Every structure is written in structure tokens, then in C-alpha cells.
Amino acid sequence: MLKRFFLICSGADLNLLENCANGEQNKYAGIGATVFFTALMATIASAYALFTVFNNIYTAIFFGIIWGLLIFNLDRFIVSTIKKRKSKRKELIQVLPRLLLAMIIAVVISKPLELKIFEKEINQVLLTEKNQMTLDNKTQIAQLFTPEIEKINTDIASLKNEIATKEQEVNTLYETYIAEAEGRKGTKLLGKGPVYKEKRDKHDAALSELSQLKTSNNEKIKTKEEIIRNLTQQQKEAESKTQPIISNFDGLMARVNALNKLPWLPSFFIFLLFLAIETAPIFTKLISSKSEYDYKLENHESIVKTWIQQQIHQREAILQTDVDLNDKVYSDLKTEEDLYNYKQKMARNLMKLQTDSFYKNQQDIL
Template sequence: MLKQFFIICSGADTDILKNSAIGEQNKYAGIGATVFFTALMAFIASSYALYTVFDNLYAAIGFGLIWGLLIFNLDRFIVSTIKKRDNIMDEIIQASPRLLLAVIIAIVISKPLELKIFEKEINQVLLEQKNDLTLANQDQIALQFNPKTEALKQDILALQTEIDTKEAQVNALYDIYINEAEGTAGTNLLGKGPVYKEKREKHDAALTQLQQLKETNNKKITAIETAIAKLETDYNTQIETTQPIIDGFDGLMARVTALNTLPWLPSFFIFLLFLAIETSPIFAKLLAQKGEYDFKLEDQETAIKSIVEQKVQERKLAIKADFEINNKVYKDITEEEELYEYKRKKARELMQLQADAFYNGQKKLL
């Protein structure tokens, strides 16, 4: 049962192999087994690759099954269309496009399995890339908010500087009227005279202005600090919004790109393994001697070809004979007097009718 299944997988003619030697049956069973297991590996590889895309096990298995059947059909077609010839060069020329297709299939099958085999290394590369993307994303978002934040901080600094300047002025006025009262500066007279009062009033007026300035500027500073806090909140919100996109940076294309950053030699050996599996049925057919199955198949094909060519030739001869008979028949008819008189009579009647019609038409015009 299993042997018969593998023979079917090989694409060979089961009716011919049924009456062939056991060795021939085993050869094509081996070829069919290679085709089957290659399709099985294609199913596993594509299911894993599609799972990284859809994140759905059932969808991945469903599409993977379709892909495995497609690869199975292609491999079966490639193997079944290679026929043994009497000239090795003809066989090589016949197999060259099929070998190219086998190479493409080997690449398609091996790449998803490489992704699974080197999954830990790929995850490490992706983690480093995600960290770099996170930092770059933070820097890019900061470029949108930092200039505004710095401008607001400069406004706070200007308002605070204005308060400090006014406060220094008030302190200077305070020192002036105190020194005037102590007699250590100004008029150098001890006591609170008219000059003292003048300077005291000037200080008090400046102090009142300072208090008003503090109240006004503090309100402005509070409003600006609220704006800065809002900018920081917006910055953090945008970081939190964009971070899941970076965290999800582990799709199929990202994994293939990460795989390409790893050393190429291990991946190349895996590719060679699948290339050997994929091309082994083709090389088995090319290297094997022409066997019983090949002779029987050639005999069957040439027999059908001979029958078809014979039928085509017979049709050509039949058409040629029919033409010759028709020519002879029509030639004999042209020599009959009765047919001549009949056609002469009908032609005379036709000319009379044409003359009458012309006459009637001219009569109406007159």
C-alpha cells in the first residue's frame, strides 16, 4: 500500500510499472517518497512562515496545506516530465529548466525553516533593533516637543529674572534709606529727616511694584508650567501610542532581514540540504540507466505516435483523392449537350427579363 502510494507520488505510469520488475518499482517508489517528503517539509515551512504573518494556527495550517500540495504537484510534474533519451546531452537540456525550478522551490522551502531553526538568534537581533527603534522614536518625538518646552522655559526664566531684578532694586533702595537713617551715607545726618522720608517712600513704592510684579509673573509662570506639563503629557502619550508598533516589529520581513544579518554559512548549508533533496529525483533519473519502464513507456508513446501519423497521412490521401474525383466529375459534366442547352435557355430568359425591366424603367421616366 505504501509502496503503491509512493509510486503514484512519482508521477510514473502505474499500469506500466505493475508489469515491470521489482527493481523498477522500488526505484520509482524511492523517487515518489522524495517528492512526498519534500512536499511535507514545504507544508511545515510554509505553515510556520504564515503563522508569523497571521498569528492564527488554523489559518497557517490551511494555507500551509495548500502550499504543500502546490509544491507536491510541481515536484511530481518535474519528475514525471523527464524522459530517458538516447543522448545524455538531450537529457541535460531537457532537465535544465526543471533544475532551475527545483532551485527556486528549494529556496522557498528552506527559508522559513531557517527562520525557525535560528529563532533565538533572530529574536536577539530583533530585540536590539527594537531598542534602537525605541530610542530613535523617542528622539524623533522629542524634536516635536523640545523646542516648545525650551521656549516656555525661557519665558519662565525671563519672568523670574524680571522679578529678581526688581527685587535687587528694592533691596538697594532699602539699604539707601537705612543708611540715611543711620547717618552712614547720603546726608550723613543721624535720624529720620526729610531725605530719609523721601527715600523711604521711594523704597515703599518700589516694594509695592515688586509685590504686584511677583503676583503677575507668578500667575504667568504657573500658566507656563501648566503648558509645559501638558507638553510632557502629550509626549508620554505619543510614546505610549507608538511603542506597540515597535513592539510588533517581528513580522516575516523583519525576521528575514534579521536572518540576513547572521553569518551566512549555516543558512547556506541548510539551503544546500534542501537543494539536494529537491534535485535528487531529477539527478536520479538522469544518472539511472534506461530501464524496463523507460523502454515500455517509449514503446507505448511511439506506438501512439505511429497511429496518429498514419491517420493524418490517410486523411491527406483521402482529401487528395476526393479532389481528383470532383475535378473529373465536373469535367465530364461540361461536355454534356443537354446541360448546355438548359443553361442557354435560362440565360436567354434572364436577358429578356433584364431588357423588359430596363424598358419599363425608361418609360416611367418619360
Template sequence: MLKKFFLICSGVDLKLIDNCANGEQNKYVGIGATVFFTAIMATIAGSYALFTVFDNPYTSIFFGIIWGLLIFNLDRFIVATIKKNDSKWKEFLQASPRILLAIIIAVVISKPLELKIFEKEINQVLLTEKNQMTLDNKTQIAQQFTPEIAKINSEIEVLKTEIATKETETDALYETYIAEAEGRKGTKLLGKGPVYKEKREKHDAALAELNQLKTTNTDKINQKETAIASLIENQKLTETKTQPIINNFDGLMARVTALNKLPWLPSFFIFLLFLAIETSPIFAKLISPKGEYDFKLQDQETAIKTWVQQQVNQREEMLQADIDINKKVYEDIKNEEEIYAYKQKMARDLLKLQADSFYKKQQKML
């Protein structure tokens, strides 16, 4: 049962192969087994590749099976359509398009399995890229908010500078009226005279203005600090919203790109392995000598081709004979007087009818 299944996988004619020797049958059993297990590997590779896209095992397995059946059908077609002949060069030319197709299939099959084999290394590359993308993302977002925050901070500094300037001015007035009271400056008279009162009033007025300025500017500073806190909160919120996009940066294309950043030699050898598996049925047929099955298949195809050619030639001869007979018949009829007289009478009647019809038309017009 298993032997018959592998023979079906190899694409041979079961009726012809049943009459061949066991050695010939075993050769095609091996080819069919290679085709079958290549399709199994394609199913596994396709399922994993689709799982990285859909994140759903059932969907991935379903489409992976379809992909494996497609590869199975292609491989079976490739092997079944290679015909053995007496020239190895002609066989290679005949098989060259199929070899090219096998190389493409090997690439498609090997790439998802490479992604699985080097998954840890790929994850490390993706982690590095995600960290860099996170830093770049924060920098880009900060560029949107930093100018506004800097502007508000400069406005806060202006308000603080106004307070500091007013404090310096008030402190100077305080020092002036104290020095006047102590007799160190101004009139240099000890005591609280008229000049002292005048300077004290200026200081008190400046102090009141300072207190008012502090109250006003402090409210403004609080409002601006609240605005800065709001901007910083919006900045963090934007970072939080965009971070999942970066975290999900591990799809199929991202993994293939990360794989290409790893050393190429291990991936290349894995590709060569699948290329050898995929092309082995083709090269097995190319390098093997012409066997019993090939002779029987050639005999069957030649017999059908000869029969078709005979049918075509027979139809051509029948057509030529019919043409010759018809030509001879019409040559004989052409010389008969009876046919000539009959056609002459019919032509005369037709001319009379045409003349009468023309006369009636002219008469109506007049």
C-alpha cells in the same frame, strides 16, 4: 499499499510499472518518497511562515497544507515529465527548466525553516533594532515638543529675571535708607530725618511693586509650568501610542531582513540541503540508465504516435482521391451537349427577364 502510494507520488503509469521488475519499481518508489517528504517539509515551512503573518495557528496550518499540496503537485509534474533518451546532454537540456523551478522551490521552502532554526538569533537582532527604533522615535517626538517647551522656559526665565531685577532694586533702596538712618551715607546725619523718610517711602513703594510683581509673575510662571507639564504629558502619550508599532516590528519581512544580517554560511548550507532534497528526484532520473519502465513507456508513446500519423496520412490520401475523382467527373460533364443546351436556355430566359424588368422601370420613370 505504501509502495503504491509512493509510485503514485512519482507520477508513473501504474499499469506499466506493475509489469516491471522489483528493482525498477523500487527506483520510482524512492523518487515518489522524496517528492512526498519534500511536500511535507513545504507544508511545515509554509505553515510557520504564514504563522508569522497571521498569528493564527488554524489559518496558518490550512494555508500551509494548500502550499504543501501545490509543491507536491509541482514536484510530481517535474519528475513525471522528464523523459529518458539516448543523449545525456539532451536530457539535461530537457530538465534544465525543471531544475530552475526546483531551485526556486528550494529557496521558498528553506527560508521559513531558516527563520525558525535561527529564531533566537533573529530575536536578538530584532531587539537591538527595536531599542534603536525606540530611541529614534523618542528623539523625533521630542523634536516636535522641545521647541515649544524651550520657548515657554525662556519666557519663565524672563519673568524670574524681572523679579530678581526688582528685588535687587528694592534691596538697594533698603540699603540706602538704612545707611541714611545710620549716618553712613547721604547726609551722614544719624537719625530718621526728612531725607530718611523720603528714601524710606521710595523703598516702601518699590517693595509694594515687588510684591505685586511677584504675585503677577508667579501666576504667569505657574500657568507656563502647567503648560510645560501638559506638553511633557502629551509627549509621553505620543510615545506610548507609537511604541506598540515598534513592539510589533517582528513580521515576516522584518525577520527575513534580520536573518540576512546574520552570518550567511549556516543559512547557505541549509539552503543547499533543501536544494539537494528538492533536486534529488530529478538528478536520480537523469543519472539512472534507461530502465524497463522507460522502454515500455517509449514503446507505448511511439505506438500512439505511429497510429496518429497513420490516421493523418490516410485522411490526406482520401482527400486527394476525392479531389481527383471530382475533377474527372466535372471534366466528363463539361463535354455533354445536353447540359450545354439546358444552361443556354436558362441563360436566354434570364436575359429576357432582365430586359423586361429594365423596360418597366424606364416606363415608370417617364
């Protein structure tokens, strides 16, 4: 049962193989097994590749089976259409396009499996790229908010400098009127005279201005600090919104690009393995000598070809005979007097009817 299944997979004519030697049947069963297991590997590879895209196991399995059947049909077609020729050159010409198709299929099958085999290494490459993308993303977002935040911080520093300058001025005035009272500066008279009172009033006025300036500037500073907090919150929200995009940067194309950044030699050997599997049936047929099945197939095709040629020749002969008979019949009819008189009579009647009809139409118009 299993052998017959593999013979079906090989695309060979089962009716011809039934009468062939057991060794011949085993050869084509091996070719069919190669076709089947190649399609099975294609199903697994495609299902994994599609799972990385859809992230749904049922969808991946469904489309993976369809892809496997497609590969199975292509491989079966490639193997079944390779026939032994009298010339090796003709065999090579017919094999070249099939080899090209087999190479394409090998690439398509091997690439998803490479992604699975080197999954850990690919994840490491993707992690490094994600970290770099996160840093770049934060830098780009910061460039949108940093100039405005820095401008506001500059304004806050300016407001604080105004307060500090005014405090320095008040402190200087305070030192001045205290020194006047102690007789260390100014009039150098001990006591609280008119000069002391003047300097004290000036200090008190400056102190009042300082109080008003602190109240005004502190309100402005609080407003600007609140703006900075809002901008910082917006910056964090922008980072949190874009971070999931970076976290999900592990699709099929990203993994293929990450695979290409790994050493190429292991991937190349895996590709060679699948290329050997995919092209094995083709090379088996190419290098093997003409076998019992090939002779029987050639004989069967020759019988069909001869029978079709006979049918075509017979139909052409019948057609030519029918044409010759018709020519002779109509040639004989041309010389019959009765047929001539009858056709002349009918033509005369037809012309009369046409004349009467024309006359009636003219009357109706008038």
C-alpha cells in the same frame, strides 16, 4: 497501498510499472516519496510563514495546504517529464531548466524553516532593532516639541529674572534707608530724618512694584508652565501612539532581514539540504542508466507515434483520392450537352426576371 500512493506521486505510468520488476517499482516509489515529503515540508514552511503574516492559524493552514499542493504538482511535473535520451547532452539540456526551477523551490521552502529554526536569534536581533527604533522615534518626536518648550522655558526664566532683579533693587533700597537711620551711610546722622523718609518712601514704592510684578509674572509663569505640561503630554501621547507600530515590527520581511544579519553559513547549509532533497529525483533519473520502465515507455510512445502517423497518412490519402475523383467528375460534366443547355435556359430566365424587376422599379420612381 502506501507503495502505490508513492508511485502515483512519482508521476510514472502505473500500467507500465505493474509489469516491471520489483526493483524498478521500488525506485519510482522512492522518487514519489521524495516528491511527497518535499511537498509536506513546503506545506509546513508556508504555513509558518503565513502565520507570521496573518497571525491566524486556520488561514495559515489553509493557504499552506494550497502552497504544498502547488509544490507537489510542480515537483511531480518536473520528475515525470524527465526522460532518458540516447545522448547525455540532450538529457542535460532537458534537465537544466528543471534544475533551475528546483533551486527556486528549494529557496522558497527553506527560507520559512530557517526563520523557525533561528527564531530565538532573530527575536534578539529584532529586539535590538526595536530598542533603537524606540530611541530614534522619541528623538524625532522630541524634535517636534523641544524647540517650543525651550522657548517657553526661556520666557519663564526671563520672567523670574525680572522678579529677582526687582528683589535685588528692593533689598538695596532697604539697606540704604536702614543705613541712613543708623547713621552708617548717607548723612551719617543717627535718627529718622527727612533723608531717611525720602529713602524709605522710595523703598516702599519699589516694594509695591515688586509685589505687583510678582503677581503679574507668577500668573504668566503658571500659564506658560501649563503650556509646557500640555506639550509634554502631547509628546508622550505621540510616543504611545507610535510605539505599537514599533512593537509590531516583527513581520515576515522584518524577520527575513534579521535572518540576513545572522551568520550566513548555517542558513546556507539548510538551503543545501533542501536543494539536495529537491534535486534528488532529478539527479537520480539523470545518472541512472536506461531501465526496464524507460524501454517500455519508449516502446509505448513509439507505438502511439506510429499509429498517429498512420492515421495522418491515411487521412491525407483519402483527401487526395476525394480531390482527384471530384476533379474527374466535374471534368466529365463540362462536356455534357444536356447540362449545358439546361444551364443556358436557367440563365436566360434569370436575366429576364432581372430586367422585369428593374423596369418595375423605374416605373415606381417615376
